[in-house]
Amino acid sequence: MxxxxxxxxxxxxxxxxxxxxxxxxxxxxxxxxxxxxxxxxxxxxxxxxxPKISDNINRAKGWFKAAMKNLDYKGTYNYCYCTKSSHFQYVMNEALKNDIHIETSSAFDINIVEKLKASGKLKDDAYVICNGFKRDQYVANIGRLINNGHKNCIPIIDNYEELSLLEDRINDDFEVGIRIASEEEPKFEFYTSRLGIGYKNIVPFYNQSIKDNDKVNLKMLHFFINTGIRDTAYYWNELNKCLKVYINLKRICPTLDSLNIGGGFPIKNSLAFDYDYQYMVEEIINQIQLACKEADVEVPNLFTEFGSFTVGExxxxxxxxxxxxxxxxxxxxxxxxxxxxxxxxxxxxxxxxxxxxxxxxxxxxxxxxxxxxxxxxxxxxxxxxxxxxxxxxxxxxxxxxxxxxxxxxxxxxxxxxxxxxxxxxxxxxxxxxxxxxxxxxxxxxxxxxxxxxxxxxxxxxxxx
CATH class of the missing domain: 2.40.37.10 (Lyase, Ornithine Decarboxylase; Chain A, domain 1)
Incomplete structure (x- = not known):
């Protein structure tokens, strides 16, 4: 035995x-x-x-590169690291060896970004995607970063008030994104995410607050699913709804050129773990390309925000x-x-x-x-x-x-x-x-x- x-x-x-x-x-x-x-x-x-941090970053870059080549996708791909997964310097230093971008979630993240820029670790043209609910200190720090010349800092609008707060702090014109308030899985205790703006309210918000605003350009639509990128009916349904919003916005907003599919890849949690990363990447890009082709709009440049996938393993x-x-x-x-x-x-x-x-x-x-x-x-x-x-x-x-x-x-x-x-x-x-x-x-x-x-x-x- x-x-x-x-x-x-x-x-x-x-x-x-x-x-x-x-x-x-x-x-x-x-x-x-x-x-x-x-x-x-x-x-x-x-x-x-x-070394596992760099390994996972380059694995993901490889999956997107292969899928885009296979599908003849015309947009670009940008890998962002979610700092909230681990803010430690040794993690940031390793991740930034691989020509990536940064996603932040709170005020002090910007102080880290400034330290990384001063040390030469973070490039001046790297994207800094600013997520999270923004109050005074966070808004002030974002404004300082942009006013000091980091034009690729993209605040993601989470609520209606944030845009005016940012305008008060930022001297020149700037770019923003809008976060979609996705619907949660049925098992959740609530129906809609507390983060972002509802699907039906995004186009009206753009028309009212951004379209004729000479100081602000809408660059990005941000889509995030709390349960991560998984091959479920729920995920594909939410992605489809996101693409409808992107297409409606793109038709009236020429500056919109990027879709942040947010979320995260799962990481290995048992020896029986099985997940086809390459399939998921190719199918996501395929769905985006098909929807844009049918609507006759240009495909977006793609951003992902991988935190746990970057550093977890x-x-x-x-x-x-x-x-x-x-x-x-x-x-x-x-x-x-x-x-x-x-x-x-x-x-x-x-x-x-x-x-x-x-x-x-x-x-x-x-x-x-x-x-x-x-x-x-x-x-x-x-x-x-x-x-x-x-x-x-x-x-x-x-x-x-x-x-x-x-x-x-x-x-x-x-x-x-x-x-x-x-x-x-x-x-x-x-x-x-x-x-x-x-x-x-x-x-x-x-x-x-x-x-x-x-x-x-x-x-x-x-x-x-």
């Missing part, structure tokens, strides 16, 4: 996979020796594998199993030496799945377990693997340390978890290590941040 952990993985999935392979009884991720990482830095540990977290608690005749709790609430907040906040695998002891027998964190909070657990909510790991043995890894955690977890700040139950934030390759392709590591100390939290809390 095959009872080893490696047998379970082999029987359940296609393994090894592109980023995962075994060396003996230990897991490697993109040829990174994870156990060596643990020996050097300890656990708990967070890491970011920087670069991140990981490693924990040690500290102890096993047998709480009843069926449930065994493996306690990690950290907290899911503080280090992987999406696992409990929105029940998000990540790829989870044992790091070592793949030749040992396995058992079914639950995973619990260190806080005294009933929500601090993880059991959302794809095996009908079951988690299987090598059997716990006090004398044989077991390490587990969560992969593709690079988007949102640091900021939602409050990097550098207070953590729930004062569980310390773990070390964070950056992993990169030198010019010869050799992997090297660099410590980005130490594990939090008691003094760090006491200082925040106001204790002398």
């Amino acid at each position: 095959n009872t080893k952990y490696r047998d379970l993985i082999d029987q359940t999935y296609y393994f090894p996979q592109e980023e995962f392979k075994l060396e003996g009884s230990e897991l490697q991720f993109h040829d990174i020796d994870l156990m060596e990482l643990v020996k050097q830095y300890g656990a708990p540990l967070k890491f970011t594998y920087l 670069s991140g990981g977290a490693i924990y040690e199993i500290l102890y096993q608690k047998q709480q009843n005749d069926r449930e065994k709790w493996n306690m990690i030496n950290s907290s899911f609430i503080t280090t992987l907040p999406d696992t409990w906040a929105i029940s998000k799945k990540f790829v989870m695998l044992a790091i070592n002891r793949w030749n040992d027998e396995y058992e079914r377990v639950l995973l619990g964190g260190l806080t005294c909070d009933s929500d601090d657990y993880y059991n959302s693997e794809q095996n009908t909510n079951a988690i299987y790991l090598p059997k716990f043995k006090k004398d044989k340390p077991l390490y587990i890894g969560f992969f593709n955690t690079g988007a949102y977890q640091q900021t939602i978890g409050g990097f550098g700040g207070l953590q729930h139950c004062l569980i310390p934030q773990p070390k964070h290590v950056l992993i990169d390759k030198d010019e010869n392709g050799k992997i090297f590591t660099k410590l980005f941040s130490e594990q939090q100390k008691a003094e760090d939290m006491l200082d925040i809390l106001g204790y002398d």
Whole structure:
């Protein structure tokens, strides 16, 4: 009978996979020796594998290039990175190596843009697409960026008042986009997104506020689906409605030349993940081209805003199993030496799945377990693997340390978890290590941040 952990993985999935392979009884991720990482830095540990960021950017560019060539699409393609997925400098520096553009969502994003421009990382002709609900500071920062010469800063109008606020702050003429308030999936608690302007109101808004406004040109229509770009009837229906608005606007607005299809590509959340990126890209472009051809209008230049897809698959977290608690005749709790609430907040906040695998002891027998964190909070657990909510790991043995890894955690977890700040139950934030390759392709590591100390939290809390 095959009872080893490696047998379970082999029987359940296609393994090894592109980023995962075994060396003996230990897991490697993109040829990174994870156990060596643990020996050097300890656990708990967070890491970011920087080359994966560039890899995903160039994969997406390749899909769009191939689709446009195949369909003889006349528009251009622009890859934007959503900074809200991870604002860290090491992420921005890696992403900007690849001739991309930026999408912002709040006031302080503009300060980051200015820092990147001053350092030469962000080109003067790069697009800065400004999304989000804009109040005084955000409007002021956008105005400063444009007034200082960054003409490719495109504020996306989210509500009727924003246009006049921007006009007051911007000295010369400028370009804007309009965000469509898409309808949400039926399972949502509300019918229409709170973001943007309704489908039926966009053309009237353009006619009333932009058409005869000598200071403002409409350049872009922005379309965003909260659930991301997926091959569902809901997605294609919303895209079709978006194209009808674009065509109606294009007929009366000669400056409109761009469609931002927003949304995001999904990232791998299990070893069983299957998504045909090239098909989706080609079908989206095909639908846009067919609609424009039928209406006899020029096809738009295309923008995408990929956040999680850009940075998500670069991140990981490693924990040690500290102890096993047998709480009843069926449930065994493996306690990690950290907290899911503080280090992987999406696992409990929105029940998000990540790829989870044992790091070592793949030749040992396995058992079914639950995973619990260190806080005294009933929500601090993880059991959302794809095996009908079951988690299987090598059997716990006090004398044989077991390490587990969560992969593709690079988007949102640091900021939602409050990097550098207070953590729930004062569980310390773990070390964070950056992993990169030198010019010869050799992997090297660099410590980005130490594990939090008691003094760090006491200082925040106001204790002398």
